[in-house]
Amino acid sequence: MKEVVLKTALKTLLAVIIALILAFGIASLAFPGGMADICENTGNYSMAVGYSSLAYKYSGKVEDLARCAEDSIFAKKDKNIVKYCGELLKHKDFDKYSEEKSGIIKINGVEVPFDYTQYITDSLNEAQARIDGK
Secondary structure, eight states, X not given: OHHHHHHHHHHHHHHHHHHHHHHHHHHHHHOHHHHXXXXXXXXXXXXXXXXXXXXXXHHOOHHHXXXXXXXXXXXXXXXXXXXXXXXXXXXXXXXXXXXXXXXXXXXXXXXXXXXXXHHHHHXXXXXXXXXXXX
């Protein structure tokens, strides 16, 4: 009797694990933006880059590409920074997007001008210099 209960419990556990893996896989492919949100909220920017890049492949939107670049910067992954910041600077909608993102931001209560194009360009140049060893 115990063997039957144990086998049934193990089969049920296996079925639940398989269902969770399938649900995770489907969510990853169907909702990469949402998965990127989860990764960002948990501080896993390296994984968020992967989901953001998948979202960009689906949409082609500058916002999704910018998310790839920003997640790469937060993850401190120089090769990804160079790749995604470079692509972002060349995107046809980048100038308009940069205008929307630029402006005045507050840092510790002090208003500071923020230029999004400069932020992306500086991040790209710094990452390239680290790769080149300069």
